[in-house]
Amino acid sequence: MNFDPALILASLPDVATGMAITILMWLGGSFMGLALGLAVSIARRWGGRWARLVLDAYVGLMRGTPFLVQLFLLYYGGPYAGLDLEPVQAGLLGLTLYSAAYFAEIFRGGFEAIPRGHVEAAVCVGLTQAQIIRRILLPEMTLLVLPSLINMFTLLVKETAVLSIITVPELTMVITAIGSANFAFAEATFLLAVSYWAIVEITGLIGRFIEGRLGRYRLV
Amino acid sequence: MTEFSRRRVIVSAAMATTLAAGRARAAEDALARVKKSGELKVGTETQFAPFDFLENGKAVGLNYDVFAEIGKEMGVKINWVALPWESVLPGLDAGKFDMVAGPATITKARSERYRFSPPVAEATVALMKRASDKSLTKPADIAGKAVGSGKATAQLAQLQKYGATLSPPPTVREYVDFSQAYADLAAGRIVAVANSLPNIADAAAKQKDVFAVVLPPFGEKSYFGYIGRKDPEYAALMDAFDAAFLKVKADGRLAKLQQKWFGQSFDTPDKAPTPAV
């Protein structure tokens, strides 16, 4: 197997488009998942018994099956249940539903880790439950779970590679197509490795920067 | 990366200066190795009905029958290595096996890179539609509609070329594999899938209520061949394989097997043609 760097250079514009789609899908799905995950974690904790049962089942299902299987059933099985989505829509919805389950678990751990004393103190000074959640629990929890959230974001970058099975023209799809059209399997594999590594490392850098900034507000 | 380019530089330098010395140290002749070990290693994907697929967990299809006959002629046992298609050609390049069963459509680009056996079946591309779709009766009816094919395949290239002649041209969607294109056809997102006739005929036969073939085929006449390497140390092996293949073809065994798996036999040339595309 030989290696031709010129091929990598020639395909860079296509690769850039694929990378842009990967990043848009990843950020879109992850941030919507973050919001949904927060809502799920709050509903599980304060939403009553039924809400907890249903949401536990949802989280278990999403975390217990591979993203590939979920996405396949959502996109190709959806039309039989009246849910006919375009690839990009299905990809965003799939990523959101999948990541929300993980984010909900991270937030749950965060809520549980907040010292009871803080909540008791808030009750004593007469804050309502909504105020306690918004003013005490959410800010404290965010600081606690920040490293886990950033870790989850980096994991999700790599999950986006699965979107190619529903014809979203993302990075993996673009690069493997170039590789097989030119029989340049070594170059394609190498390019894939470098591209994802770059995204993950840059995310890690941004994450550490945010952690550093917010770390100032950390208690004790 | 540097590791690979360096290897390449060393190889070309060696070839330029002392060709003979370089040759003497080249890999062992593939035919001698295969004869010595008594087995021919063949890469395959098990997801290409009716050539190669699993029936209740057992690998069956035209390929297994044809290679069994060729193995008899060559006096070797066939040792199958199953991989997903995207890993099969890289596996051949990496020397994981001696040949690839596939088969693959014989195209210009592939012929430049690999050595094809004589054609084993016709690969001409046709359309498959939903059985319930009455609006699609001839290939040109896809004008302006969404159709699908496999990413980076010869079938996709044919579909794109044909689509460009229609007005308005169809929207072409590319799938990682044909299973997904069929799933999207069944789900109604596309009106037709372009694939080689033997493959879609099999799909339509197995799912009569869901799929139907649109005749005639729209693509240029093309053929399926088995794939080997062009490297000099593989030349003798491929010559021996071709000779055995033609023997199996000449005495009618190939036609009988085509009949068994496709329900029809094909009139194919004895030598891999050199296609324009």
Place this chain on the structure above:
Amino acid sequence: MLWTHIILLGQGAIMTVAISAVAITVGFALGVLVCAARLSPVAGLRGLGAAYVSFFRGVPLLVMLLLIYHLLPAIGIDVPGVVAAIIGLTLSTAAYQAENLRGGFLNVGTGLVEAARMVGLNARQILLRIRLPIALRLVFPAVVNEAIMLLKASSLVSVVGVADITRDAQNLASSTYRPIEAFTIAGAYYLLLNIVLSGGGSSLSRMLGRHRA
């Protein structure tokens, strides 16, 4: 018909469990080494550990598997698909487990360590009797979680030809032209395995918790 398909994918499930079990166990041991390197007083070792974690967390498993299976032969090392799959999964999970372990170690309260020092334990005793047991208990849930992630990530090994649940499902989809059914069975298998795994994990976790200091 449905039952034969379920039994067929069951064979894939055995393969999935087998390679995941080997990878998670060997990966844990390797993770301990990488973690030790990252927490080492020697700067060179720390750098190596950090590079390992960065590389194996940054490169997608799929790409890693392709590199091991297709590119190693180019430098004269040829491994069968199953071995390539186990190597890839092990190297990848070791990076994640090393990070979990490091988090566990750093979270062992300094108070405990100081108390141990006060009662006269030496550094070795503190490591073996205090820090290590507490860190292991702290990271246990993370190990179970990693096992679940790994079991699902193992669905990628089909790319090097390992006949796991996913590859069996793809084979079934392409021979029957019924992909939805095939992938539903596959999803059910993964869910079942993970329910067993997390159930077993929580009971083990409770047992460990009983000996909490």
